[in-house]
Amino acid sequence: MPCCSKHSLFECQTESEVAVSHTSTQINKGFATAHAKPSYAPHSRIEPTHMKITLDVTEAALKAKTVKAQVAITLNVPASTVASNAVNRELVLNAVALRIDNVDGVDSFDYDGKRLTLRWVKNYTGGVVTIDYVIETPLAGLYFHVPDETVPDRALHVITDHETERCRYWLPCVDQPLVRTTLDFNITHSTQHAAVANGAHISTTASESDPSVSVSIYRLLNHTCPSYLICWAVGDYISVDDGDVDGIPLKYLCSRDNKFVTKETLLHTFEKTGAMIRWMQKKVGLKFPWEKYFQIVSPKIEGGAMENISLVTYKDIFLYDEELGRDGWQMAVDGVNVHEMAHTYFGDLLTMRHFEHVWLKESWATYMDFCWSEDHYSHEEARYESFLNMEGYISETGRYYRPIVCKTYDSSWDMFDGHTYPGGAFRIHMLRQILGDETFWAAVKNYVNTYNGRFVETEDFKRCLEQESGLNLTKFFDQWIYGRGYIKLKADYSYDADKKVVQLTLEQTQVDKDLEIPAVFEATIEVDVIDTDGKVHSTEVVFNDATGNKVVAFILLGDAKPDAVEVDPRGKVLHTLDFNPGEAILEGTAKRGRDIMSRIRSYRQLIKNGSISALKKVSSAVHDELYWGVRAQVYSALSEAKIQPAVDILATALILEKDPKALRHLTSVATAKDERIRQGLLAVLARPAEQLSGRTRRFAYTNLGRQRNPADLDLLLAALANPDSIDLHGFTLAGIITGLGLHRSAKAFEALVNLVFVPAGTARVIPEACTVLAVDAIAESLGWQENKIRRLEVAELLAELARVDKAHRLQKAAVRALVAIGEEAKPHFGVAYNIASTAFAEQNTLKLVTYVKTLQTAGGDKTAELKKTVEDLEGRLKKMETLVQLLEAKEKSGLFVESAAKTDA
Incomplete structure (x- = not known):
């Protein structure tokens, strides 16, 4: 999967990621549009079984972004199909915007720019079809990284990135997961360049007639591969070998794009890979299957990471060094590594x-990823990851609910959301709790071994669990997998001192008839009451059809009074909890609760209560909290409270917080415009360099700019000019740039303009990812500039940038900026939207139309212009044959999403 699902990577996102909403049917409100139809796997009467792919990717081809190619597809027609009355005379391949020169092995063919239809006069019985074609500057799927005058230090290379349906932009194929083939790559490339692909490396041989050209051959013959997992790359990469695991060679590659990319950096980033493979194959009960395991890093992998068979791709944001290791980046990167490796079994095999x-x-x-944390880190770290998974899913349900298994969507890429990643992961965790560890993992091993090399559906997994456990899991799957929603608990607490009894009433409140969310999810909720002597009193609350949605539990205590109450303290059930037992119990749970989730919830409720006494309890307790993740969540809750006592606690924390992970989070949420916050941020930036990571500095500079204090401008500009601000990922520089945009002063604005719009023939002085953020910062600041003529001038520059810049990320940023700034961009809306609807994968056109519709609701002077734009673009959409075709090859970051870094979480 494209993975950027770790919550510790949240700073890689921008607010524009959530700007797009959907008009939808009621049952799928917020997820799918009213136009969405159920999607089904295609028929498979004529089956591709092998593809031999020949590519000419010399240096000249790379610079021209043009590749001469041939694919020879071996086709098989099952005997049962031949014997039937089925008509097997046509096969449709997905092939978008390719130059088809010749097709052999067919009686005729048609090509409409999207689909290559192969035809035979008589029923086809199998053979080889050979297609000669040319790939010319593809919109998606195959990404060229070519130096130019503004970014001369790009490392020349090309790399593929497909999920979910983008292979079709460079390879004629059936671009659906149902079709799996073996592969044979024959890649001609410049000798000084590396060439890698799926499968075993057979040879790399220099041409006898021209030693500057070599041919590399890779073959994947022992396993089959769907189109979305096909991968190859050619270009200027550095590489480092890391030994082998049971004869499987490990190698790491990275495009040579900046001074921080070294062999040492690569080894440091992926050093746990071997240990992870050994752990993984033991966990799932099947030997790691690939002939090699290569991991390759490129700035062109915008979605995060991708689990291509034997050749996993990563965006360069996942490289890390010692400095980033201080604030938790290593755990995040390790988690992505495990995530992608897990796809070897769950996705690839x-x-x-x-x-x-x-x-x-x-x-x-x-x-x-969670299981790796559970086996290799502290209990608190694993519990915190589980908590964040639950929170991530629940946060998304604020916008929409859908079943985990869902056929109705606008684009297959829409299924890669919080319901699928953390939402589904927590449901797997619940199944593990129901079956118990021994039975659960035995069932998983049975599942993996039974379906190795095969297609799977949800019922296959369910069947293996039932066979091993003897349980009927139909209702669980009906409620939690095929149904919508999760448990919402409301708890009422009382204590009878005379009877020494705690009474706890739990009620499920999630019912929603319109969304078909049930009144009762079957579940068992554990409850622990800790008394003032530290003794734990436990009970279970069982919900089923017989008990209904409200159950009362009685917990008998001894002479000691209750001090803390923990609901589901071991994190077994997906739920939210509305629970306000009073400040005494909340304080006791916050201070002495054994479960970090219970402590976090108690702190949140105290902050929500908002009284002076409640916030005093928070202030006195939070600095003594031992686990950094609890403190981080308290800081978030204080920031969201937006009341002065909460701001004061945050300001004090900026001075006192020492843990690098907690400090990084704290600086990210210290957003209040307040002099004490400002002084705290300045104090953070004044700390010794070895105490800070680039991410911490990023947030400190960003929120310092948010203070809009004229006295801070010189500090921001000096930091901008400091070469040391360019660290491994430009995090520090990114914060400075964003801070300048939030500062809104004319001087800060001009500094940003000068970063982006350089004279012809001049190189930009900042990394490309930071240039994208500078465009966003210009959009943030432009509306606050008093000089109208200057506003119009910069809007014109942004329109020109959208039109002429060859970097898709920068084009998208320019379009996004024009939409955001509004009035001054009116003359350029047509240009910007025309670029957006033609320069990217077609799916982005629909996203753009939807985005513009959301702006229409704001009214104002924009409405007429936006309405015309919507009508024009909707006209284009009506000409497209199906919505699915429109949504081909969805780019992972989306048109209005920019990442300084989208997790395979």
């Missing part, structure tokens, strides 16, 4: 039949 079953790969990969 066991492939979903169609996209409604995507949870069988992405939920599982997310859960295996």
